[in-house]
Amino acid sequence: MKIRTMGSATNKGILSWFYISRTYHIQLKRYSQFLKTWSLTPSQYEVLVNIRESGRMSQKELAEKMFLTKGNITQLIIKMENEGYISREQEWKTKYIRLTEKGNQLLDRIRPEQVNYFSQQFQGLTKKEQKRLIKLLKKVNETQINQDNE
Amino acid sequence: MKIRTMGSATNKGILSWFYISRTYHIQLKRYSQFLKTWSLTPSQYEVLVNIRESGRMSQKELAEKMFLTKGNITQLIIKMENEGYISREQEWKTKYIRLTEKGNQLLDRIRPEQVNYFSQQFQGLTKKEQKRLIKLLKKVNETQINQDNE
DNA sequence: CGTTGTTAATTGAGTACTAAATTGATAGCA
DNA sequence: TGCTATCAATTTAGTACTCAATTAACAACG
Numbered sequence A, B: 001m002k003i004r005t006m007g008s009a010t011n012k013g014i015l016s017w018f019y020i021s022r023t024y025h026i027q028l029k030r031y032s033q034f035l036k037t038w039s040l041t042p043s044q045y046e047v048l049v050n051i052r053e054s055g056r057m058s059q060k061e062l063a064e065k066m067f068l069t070k071g072n073i074t075q076l077i078i079k080m081e082n083e084g085y086i087s088r089e090q091e092w093k094t095k096y097i098r099l100t101e102k103g104n105q106l107l108d109r110i111r112p113e114q115v116n117y118f119s120q121q122f123q124g125l126t127k128k129e130q131k132r133l134i135k136l137l138k139k140v141n142e143t144q145i146n147q148d149n150e
Numbered sequence C: 001c002g003t004t005g006t007t008a009a010t011t012g013a014g015t016a017c018t019a020a021a022t023t024g025a026t027a028g029c030a
Numbered sequence D: 001t002g003c004t005a006t007c008a009a010t011t012t013a014g015t016a017c018t019c020a021a022t023t024a025a026c027a028a029c030g
Helices: A011-040 A042-054 A059-066 A070-082 A100-120 A127-142 B012-038 B042-054 B059-066 B070-082 B101-121 B127-142
Strands: A086-091 A094-099 B086-091 B093-097
Touching: A011 A042, A011 A086, A011 A100, A011 B012, A011 B101, A011 B127, A042 A059, A042 A070, A042 A086, A042 A094, A042 A100, A059 A070, A059 A094, A070 A086, A094 A100, A100 B012, A127 B012, A127 B127, B012 B042, B012 B101, B042 B059, B042 B070, B042 B086, B042 B093, B059 B070, B059 B093, B070 B086, B093 B101
Parallel strands: none
Antiparallel strands: A086 A094, B086 B093
């Protein structure tokens, strides 16, 4: 597949962004399809993973970790609470979220297949290349230029 | 899908995806902010770039190139036509799009600043590292596993 | 002609998100 | 005991997208 989408005055920065964005879109589309087996979206699955990691966390923390707005998290969480995957308990003005038994079981079922899924998707790269890719992306993220937030 | 019990945490694949996704989200947020100066979204800007490259293209071609649905393109295009950036002419059952003078001028104004913007965003990587990153991502995209589409 | 098939574009209903205003819980002070 | 300030969560209105069904423009064939 020859790709020549960027025009003449191309610089490496733009090209880097172009390929990050392209890879993301292609992978996201497939990944969504993959998760449909369990009627989950990538965001919903990410919620499960994040909560398990922390054991228990506030909605605000989750929003920050996932780079989503608090409003978005509220909606997402309510849906998943209705489906019985997570539970909430208020403490002070904060609502803490944790996985229910059902949520834990779901995650346990999906996790091994997900590991397998991604190792297939990235099989074009050797382990060493994957390591290099990760390192480079990490470096991009670390070098964030100072900007106003909120 | 073949299910192969994985040994320990051979989840470099997942980690690769995690960092691609994370980098994408962080950058997208900033980039959207950047493009607000001209009241454009990343998709709208991408439309301008793609049309200029081809000179003239059908909506279907554009949809495929941008990994969006035809429906989405229709909506996007109508908005940009109303704002005077692009024009359409029907020929047979196909509608061909091209940039108007106004669209060309807008692109000319934004382009140099965009080049500058991204070279700043990726300044954490040397030219050589950026080249390597691009090469790795290209490789990921090229090694797409065959899957059903539509 | 008129009917059928093909395929690009459009429409419409639904999902996932954002931004900004509002609500709710509580601390701390008069 | 209220009054105000703070800050997490929620609500609301709007944007960007998807998927599936429909419409529109033609070709081709009887």
